[in-house]
Amino acid sequence: MAVFDWAFQPRLDRRTVEELFTLSFVERNEDLLITGKSGTGKSHILQALAIKGCGQEWMVRYARCVDLVDDLYAGLADGSYERRMKKWCRPPLLVVDDVGLGQLKRREGEPTAAHMLFTLLDRRHGNATTALSSNIKLSAWGSYLGDATLAAAVLDRLAATSIRIDIDGPSYRQFLARKRAEEHGQQPPAEQEAVEA
Numbered sequence: 001m002a003v004f005d006w007a008f009q010p011r012l013d014r015r016t017v018e019e020l021f022t023l024s025f026v027e028r029n030e031d032l033l034i035t036g037k038s039g040t041g042k043s044h045i046l047q048a049l050a051i052k053g054c055g056q057e058w059m060v061r062y063a064r065c066v067d068l069v070d071d072l073y074a075g076l077a078d079g080s081y082e083r084r085m086k087k088w089c090r091p092p093l094l095v096v097d098d099v100g101l102g103q104l105k106r107r108e109g110e111p112t113a114a115h116m117l118f119t120l121l122d123r124r125h126g127n128a129t130t131a132l133s134s135n136i137k138l139s140a141w142g143s144y145l146g147d148a149t150l151a152a153a154v155l156d157r158l159a160a161t162s163i164r165i166d167i168d169g170p171s172y173r174q175f176l177a178r179k180r181a182e183e184h185g186q187q188p189p190a191e192q193e194a195v196e197a
């Protein structure tokens, strides 16, 4: 993985992360869930894994959770839902970044994001790898995704075989912002907490 400062994130187990880059978990169709506050390197790791997967000439798809759900809602509107769902189900490696970040659509009489994610994970489970990141506590997935029971079922699927990594440490984004402010002789920006749903 390019230029990851391991010393900045001392509680993150380097060996566990480096083992991911052998991509053997993808060959075993295991899922991956990375949690941690904003700026801790979740997307950095997932994007590097996606690029590594492309290097194997695998079909890889990467989307933020809100964009994936938006795509499926567009499918409900124009009758292409099932075709779009199949497309999300196909790649051997699918990255769903930022579960918990951004407002999800919710329309009366239409399936919730929880329903969509459950369908997707259930169909992919054991056949392909889904790698997700989240900046909110797993206990907050129900209210974020709009259905506590289905969100619990999503997490159940993930718990069955997934590799769990929690990045419990400082924000690199904040560190960069402070550094930049110092270089320009400005006040560093105030610390921001992760958005909790």
Ligand SMILES: Nc1ncnc2c1ncn2[C@@H]1O[C@H](COP(=O)(O)OP(=O)(O)O)[C@@H](O)[C@H]1O
Residues within 6 Å of the ligand: 003, 004, 005, 006, 008, 009, 036, 037, 038, 039, 040, 041, 042, 043, 044, 045, 172, 173
């Ligand atoms: N340990 C690290 N070493 C080097 N760069 C990092 C590290 N952690 C994060 N970054 C960089 O900081 C920025 C924010 O990281 P990102 O992965 O987007 O955070 P998250 O997805 O957890 O909110 C990105 O530019 C990323 O490349």
Ligand SMILES: [Mg+2]
Residues within 6 Å of the ligand: 042, 043, 044, 097, 098
């Ligand atoms: Mg991110």
